[in-house]
Amino acid sequence: MGEDERRGPSTTSVHGGEPKVRDDRAVVQPVVLSSTYPFADTAELVEYMEGRHERPPEYGRYGNPTVAAVEAKLAALEGAEAALLMASGMAAITTTLFAMLRQGAHAILTEDVYRKTRVFAKDTLARFGVEVEIVASNCESIANAVRPNTRVIFTETPTNPYLRVVDLPAVVALARQRRIKTIVDATFATPINMQALRLGVDLVIHSTTKYLGGHNDILGGAVMGRRSLIDAIREQLGTLGGVADPFGAFLLARGIKTLALRVARQNESAAMLAAVLEQHRAVSRVWYPMLPSHPDHAIARRDLTGGGAVVSFELHGGLAAGTRLVDGVRIPKLAASLGGVETLIEQPALMSYYEMSPEDRAAIGIREGLVRLSVGIEDAEDLRADLVAALDRL
Ligand SMILES: Cc1ncc(COP(=O)(O)O)c(C=O)c1O
Numbered sequence: 001m002g003e004d005e006r007r008g009p010s011t012t013s014v015h016g017g018e019p020k021v022r023d024d025r026a027v028v029q030p031v032v033l034s035s036t037y038p039f040a041d042t043a044e045l046v047e048y049m050e051g052r053h054e055r056p057p058e059y060g061r062y063g064n065p066t067v068a069a070v071e072a073k074l075a076a077l078e079g080a081e082a083a084l085l086m087a088s089g090m091a092a093i094t095t096t097l098f099a100m101l102r103q104g105a106h107a108i109l110t111e112d113v114y115r116k117t118r119v120f121a122k123d124t125l126a127r128f129g130v131e132v133e134i135v136a137s138n139c140e141s142i143a144n145a146v147r148p149n150t151r152v153i154f155t156e157t158p159t160n161p162y163l164r165v166v167d168l169p170a171v172v173a174l175a176r177q178r179r180i181k182t183i184v185d186a187t188f189a190t191p192i193n194m195q196a197l198r199l200g201v202d203l204v205i206h207s208t209t210k211y212l213g214g215h216n217d218i219l220g221g222a223v224m225g226r227r228s229l230i231d232a233i234r235e236q237l238g239t240l241g242g243v244a245d246p247f248g249a250f251l252l253a254r255g256i257k258t259l260a261l262r263v264a265r266q267n268e269s270a271a272m273l274a275a276v277l278e279q280h281r282a283v284s285r286v287w288y289p290m291l292p293s294h295p296d297h298a299i300a301r302r303d304l305t306g307g308g309a310v311v312s313f314e315l316h317g318g319l320a321a322g323t324r325l326v327d328g329v330r331i332p333k334l335a336a337s338l339g340g341v342e343t344l345i346e347q348p349a350l351m352s353y354y355e356m357s358p359e360d361r362a363a364i365g366i367r368e369g370l371v372r373l374s375v376g377i378e379d380a381e382d383l384r385a386d387l388v389a390a391l392d393r394l
Helices: 009-015 042-049 065-078 089-100 115-127 139-145 168-177 227-240 246-256 259-279 297-303 318-328 358-363 380-392
Strands: 082-086 106-110 131-135 150-156 181-185 203-207 221-225 283-287 310-315 344-346 370-374
Touching (some): 065 246, 082 089, 089 115, 089 203, 106 115, 259 283, 310 318
Parallel strands (some): 106 131
Antiparallel strands (some): 203 221
16 A cells, blocks of 8 residues: 555545645646647647657647646545546536447446436436346345346445445445446545445546535536546547536635545534434434434445435424425525535425425335435534424424
8 A cells, every 4th residue: 555545534635636846836736727738839749649748638628737636636535546527427427327338238227326317327328229227226136137238337325315325345246246347426425434446346426516526616526446447438528528617626626625624524413413303203214324223324334434414304294394394494505415514404305306296206215204404514513403493393
């Protein structure tokens, strides 16, 4: 293990992927706003095209120095050979799957992956002749779905909204025997709470919009893994075009510097609030991986170092009680997304699953009284007092 790999998560968040002294002596990587990168003369152009001259790519869709600096940091955080930053989490997911799959290939996705990932696989990939199978998030269901043409197993952990934790080492073991690539969307886990590549997956994806950016002010997505795989996805990105914007990349690098601090605080506050919620008379059930009552607690304790910011809970009073709670709290904002510094609260039935009937929601396990809280970095006692006061009024 090299010296850099032994460093702790905060040191890596601040210094990972960065030179000790930059050529321009700036302490931070500047924002490079250039769509094209001129050559000194034709001789330099020809040397570059023949791979004999190191310099930035010739055009912004093929790379950018600010984006490349964040990619080096992301690779350091995940212990990866290479990283690729894109315009959003969905750009990272769609570009990666397009790069890894061909007509006639079979892809297995687990059922509680992000809804738009499922929609992309079922609607778009299927239109291009990829056979998509959606299965329950356990090893047995995945193993039963494997076919001779299975190329990819795509899963997510912890999942939304019930924070189910997939047994990744077991999934990896079954995939490796059959030379199937494993991809995990570890947005909810963060590179701080889980090191997906060390658990053996081939590629790890994050919506950097969430914890990594951390301030609810940018969209982004990244994929990390072996250089050969990332190079193939980069090639695909050059065609599909969902590249990261340099200013967003600068904000992401800035956000990542406090990632370990923020996640440690969020882990601690969310665990405390989950325990408080579990004791409240208005709450019928709480899902948080670090609670002993969570169905995947043992796997979470083994593979995660913290439960993250998201706590989901169900109220006895159903949708109406959820609405009273969401409208009654003073600090959490009613909003989609998660992982940022602001505490956010929402009812999945009225946000991500609004257009479905209660019966259809029930069929996919979305309960009417469910509330999802993403705990920010405010003072935990203020959040506790606010939440309990609103629950007491139900
Ligand atoms: C687990 C997960 N993956 C992917 C995405 C998509 O990311 P983005 O919104 O950055 O495209 C989200 C967004 O909510 C998510 O929660």
